[in-house]
Amino acid sequence: MKTILKQGIMLLGAVAMTTYASAQDNTATPEPFAKGAYRTWSFGVIGGVMTPSVFIGGKNDFSNSELGAGYGGYLKKQLTHNFGIQGDFFRGTLKADNSTGTAPVGSPYKSFETEIKWGGTLSAVYNIANFNILSRQSYVTPYISAGAGLMGYRPTTTDLANAESTLNGGENIHELVVPVGVGLKFMVARGVNIDLGYKMNFVDTDNLDGYRRGESADKFSYGYAGLEFALGNKAKPQLAFANPAAILEKNYIAKYDALKAELDANKNDPAMADKVNKLSSDADGDGVSDFYDKCPNTPAGVAVDGAGCPLPVSKTIVQKPVTYIISEEDKKVVADAIKNLEFDLAKATIRSTSFATLDKVADLISSKNLSLKLAGHTDSQGSDAYNMKLSKERAESVKAYLVSKGVNASRIEATGYGESQPIDTNATAKGRQNNRRVEFTLFN
Missing domain, CATH: 2.40.160.20 (Porin)
Incomplete structure (x- = not known):
């Protein structure tokens, strides 16, 4: 066997x-994707x-x-x-x-x-x-x-x-x-x-x-x-034996050879010679042959289209940035939000009583394309590290709420300063309450 x-x-x-040579076929082949x-x-x-x-x-x-x-x-x-x-x-x-070999046990x-x-x-x-x-x-x-x-x-x-x-x-x-x-x-x-x-x-x-x-x-x-x-x-x-790239190449070469043969056969014809000269010449140097150039004598360096005609020059319109002036009413919206802002004890959770005035701040920032800086502060009770962490979390909590109401996050900067920037004494309960705050600063 x-x-x-x-x-x-x-x-x-x-x-x-022995039959390989007989399989060669130099006749024209169809386009590679012809149905x-x-x-x-x-x-x-x-x-x-x-x-x-x-x-x-x-x-x-x-x-x-x-x-x-x-x-x-x-x-x-x-x-x-x-x-x-x-x-x-x-x-x-x-x-x-x-x-032969080892049979299964x-x-x-x-x-x-x-x-x-x-x-x-x-x-x-x-x-x-x-x-x-x-x-x-x-x-x-x-x-x-x-x-x-x-x-x-x-x-x-x-x-x-x-x-x-x-x-x-x-x-x-x-x-x-x-x-x-x-x-x-x-x-x-x-x-x-x-x-x-x-x-x-x-x-x-x-x-x-x-x-x-x-x-x-x-x-x-x-x-x-x-x-x-x-x-x-x-x-x-x-x-199954057709090669798309080779077929395209073969057909394009055949078309080129046919065109060249036609040109060679008519090279003594004055009309054909004139067309050939126009095809090969570009008097104004714009990259379009004289045969197709509909706008001859284009000045040097001018950009042209496929017909040799100058392209239209676009005018750049520079728009001046519009700066919005923050009004007293805008400042009052922010002041009300600061006044009503409350958090759960020793936490960064905003109480629901603060939502109404924060919603007005969110609408103000979005409608007038303003930016806002949030600065969190605490009193001196607790360690420095704890106070720094709590102040940062409270500022971030306010930012997260405003973003949830549609404000672009890139428009808000949230920073925590801990107990480092008091505005009142930490020796009394009222002073410590004043020091526990989140400051809002509007800017363009």
Whole structure:
């Protein structure tokens, strides 16, 4: 089996190399995003080998994995230059035994063979080469794929006494399968590709090999080679092999060559020569050729539009800032707020009796765009650190209340001075009460 597989891969590689040159197509290509300009449907037939082990996750419940045959086909819809949806169908055989290596401890089986009666999956396929849109390569495309599906299979085990048995009474077992694959496609002719790939298939159960040994799920791999055929109009290229950047470049070069050829053919025509001279000359040096310049002889240094005409000069209007003069009535609003401001004992919590006059201060600041400085003070009772902290918290509490009423926070400065700036003696109760205060200072 291994020899046949190697010979098949070598044959496909030789076909790819010898037909590469015949796949070159120098004819004009459609625009890269033109609707209906490409062939987007294709189907493929593949065949290869299956084995109950994968590169990621190792073997199942037998020590020696063997090669079994696998075959199938697929139908693919290419949605963009590098992304497509593919439906796969496959069948095959999985085999393994415990003749070499270290068999699982306590295994009651000598070998197994599982017939995959049918399998169907739906996968997303990404063409890796087209992720780099500047690549000029359009005839070899690596890809990755991942998807999910369902398969039906029948495992047969042989125990240590050479007795065979089947799970599920010989009926097919149906389980979820998740395929993850990589591959490489070669365009060998217009609409014909060689498809080489490898898939790791993860089954949502532990009975694929007929031996339920633990909770770990079984898996198998499928290495394949095949041919893909594009469906549709043979004159259209395949979207999967189209390179947007290379197509744009090719089409623009073709248009440039056609225009150059037309100019060369008419270079002796006086009318054409006059147009060429106007296109290449700029007498007033404004950056617009004389052929398109609707305002010739523009003075040097003047900014112009696409037609060569001077751009209008905008006038900058400077608005003088308006300064609001704080009135006596405004000062009275602030004085009332100071007079009525009360806090809970030894706390920064404002009492509800203060809200009405504070609301008027908030409205004044917002309506007349004023700023406010809040300075918190305490008496001398308590430590310096405690008094400094309490005075700062009370000033911040007033600021937070005004901000909650719609005042811009950047318009209010809150500072605490503790007991450092008394306005009365701290020797009497009335003096200490006067010293416990939050001062309001309005300014523009």
